[in-house]
Amino acid sequence: METIEKFRLDTRDWLIANCPESQRQPIIKDQQIWGGRRRSFYCEDAKLWFERMRDRGWTAPSWPTQYGGGGMSSEQAKILDQEMKALGCRPALYDIGLWMFGPALLEYGTEEQKQEHIPKIVRGEIRWAQGYSEPSAGSDLASLKTRAEDKGDHFLVNGTKMWTTQGDKSDWIFCLVRTDNDAPKQQGISFLLIDMATEGVLARPMELINGDLEFCQTFFDDVKVPKNNLVGKLNEGWSVAKALLKYERNMMSIMSSIVEKEEGDIVAIAKHYVGLDSSGKLANNSLRSQLTEHLMRAQGDALNALRLYQQHKSGVVDGGLGLTLKYLSTSEQQHKDELLLAIMGNRGLSWHDPIFSKSEKKTVKNWAYNKAHTIAGGTSEIQLNIIAKKALQLPS
Numbered sequence: 114m115e116t117i118e119k120f121r122l123d124t125r126d127w128l129i130a131n132c133p134e135s136q137r138q139p140i141i142k143d144q145q146i147w148g149g150r151r152r153s154f155y156c157e158d159a160k161l162w163f164e165r166m167r168d169r170g171w172t173a174p175s176w177p178t179q180y181g182g183g184g185m186s187s188e189q190a191k192i193l194d195q196e197m198k199a200l201g202c203r204p205a206l207y208d209i210g211l212w213m214f215g216p217a218l219l220e221y222g223t224e225e226q227k228q229e230h231i232p233k234i235v236r237g238e239i240r241w242a243q244g245y246s247e248p249s250a251g252s253d254l255a256s257l258k259t260r261a262e263d264k265g266d267h268f269l270v271n272g273t274k275m276w277t278t279q280g281d282k283s284d285w286i287f288c289l290v291r292t293d294n295d296a297p298k299q300q301g302i303s304f305l306l307i308d309m310a311t312e313g314v315l316a317r318p319m320e321l322i323n324g325d326l327e328f329c330q331t332f333f334d335d336v337k338v339p340k341n342n343l344v345g346k347l348n349e350g351w352s353v354a355k356a357l358l359k360y361e362r363n364m365m366s367i368m369s370s371i372v373e374k375e376e377g378d379i380v381a382i383a384k385h386y387v388g389l390d391s392s393g394k395l396a397n398n399s400l401r402s403q404l405t406e407h408l409m410r411a412q413g414d415a416l417n418a419l420r421l422y423q424q425h426k427s428g429v430v431d432g433g434l435g436l437t438l439k440y441l442s443t444s445e446q447q448h449k450d451e452l453l454l455a456i457m458g459n460r461g462l463s464w465h466d467p468i469f470s471k472s473e474k475k476t477v478k479n480w481a482y483n484k485a486h487t488i489a490g491g492t493s494e495i496q497l498n499i500i501a502k503k504a505l506q507l508p509s
């Protein structure tokens with residue numbers, strides 16, 4: 114049997130031989146490769162890298178091979194991840210299906226559903242959106258009103274979903290729908306998969322404060338959905354929803370701690386804008402302490418993210434860690450954004466004016482956008498309530 118050390122060496126050799134040089138640079142948002150029917154590549158190298166990873170099932174290294182995944186053990190997947198990081202290889206594919214929906218479907222889906230949907234996620238053929246929130250159901254998600262009526266051979270869906278990330282660019286959406294109006298709130302909800310090309314589905318983009326059009330309001334108007342698109346049992350979708358939210362929170366805490374930050378090294382930025390004193394230190398005592406505190410907290414979050422990631426790979430997860438880390442890492446990103454603006458002084462005041470550099474404008478836009486991180490996947494206030502109850506076992 115292949116030893117784990119040989120596996121590491123073979124993996125490293127393969128990555129060196131197959132990952133183009135241009136795909137070993139820190140990733141920037143505009144160059145991420147998202148899956149889907151409208152998938153596109155900004156350059157040939159990105160396409161090649163994606164196809165090579167896809168063909169080995171390494172876009173989803175630990176998913177079973179019968180669904181197109183890499184079939185790796187948790188230890189092997191960890192090694193692949195370590196080797197990719199060491200060589201600076203970019204993730205070959207980005208998709209909500211990979212991070213959130215796929216893991217939940219592997220847990221709750223029927224064999225037929227797994228055969229149908231999992232390989233398309235691995236191969237980046239279908240892009241998934243999340244249809245949970247509604248105009249009056251965010252934190253209190255169980256009060257959702259989008260309804261699916263049983264029409265014999267299909268469900269008829271009517272209602273609207275809010276904040277659907279990239280809804281207009283997605284192919285399918287997993288939705289929470291009300292299937293029993295009389296049952297207590299959480300017990301009348303089902304988990305339904307809807308092809309967004311179905312007649313009656315409309316995803317309308319909304320402009321954010323930073324000018325991005327990343328979110329949609331999604332409308333369902335007499336949408337016919339086949340019965341076999343129900344995941345889990347009728348009226349028991351809340352369990353699937355909760356499992357998926359767990360994957361979402363973990364993804365958010367890991368991403369905000371270890372993804373490459375576009376704004377670059379904050380110490381170098383501070384030196385550039387604030388300058389150095391005669392002893393070569395940053396010429397602002399108070400800023401120096403704030404920066405040190407930020408760097409210490411960020412390092413703590415990064416180490417905890419690594420711990421969480423490794424717990425996932427080993428299959429023994431401390432639920433409290435994911436809950437706490439999502440709260441801490443998203444708050445820390447916002448501290449960093451505030452600090453960056455303070456460092457930049459009056460250079461951090463605009464995002465339109467041509468007298469400001471591209472990176473200055475981008476930093477200000479990121480500051481505005483990153484406010485969303487303490488809202489998405491459950492707000493910080495809700496997160497603190499959950500930590501109090503589940504991680505600390507405090508009375509409600």
Ligand SMILES: Cc1cc2nc3c(=O)[nH]c(=O)nc-3n(C[C@H](O)[C@H](O)[C@H](O)COP(=O)(O)OP(=O)(O)OC[C@H]3O[C@@H](n4cnc5c(N)ncnc54)[C@H](O)[C@@H]3O)c2cc1C
Nearest residue numbers: 243244245246251252276277278485488489490491492494
């Ligand atoms: C970047 C981003 C991406 C998103 N993507 C998606 C997506 O793809 N699909 C999707 O379905 N949804 C998505 N959402 C929606 C997200 O899940 C909701 O915004 C979130 O759950 C909060 O709901 P809400 O916006 O309705 O706020 P509300 O629930 O109305 O909350 C408003 C304020 O009241 C506070 N609050 C509410 N209840 C309590 C309480 N019990 N105790 C203390 N404070 C409370 C909240 O913390 C918040 O500060 C996304 C949101 C963001 C920001």
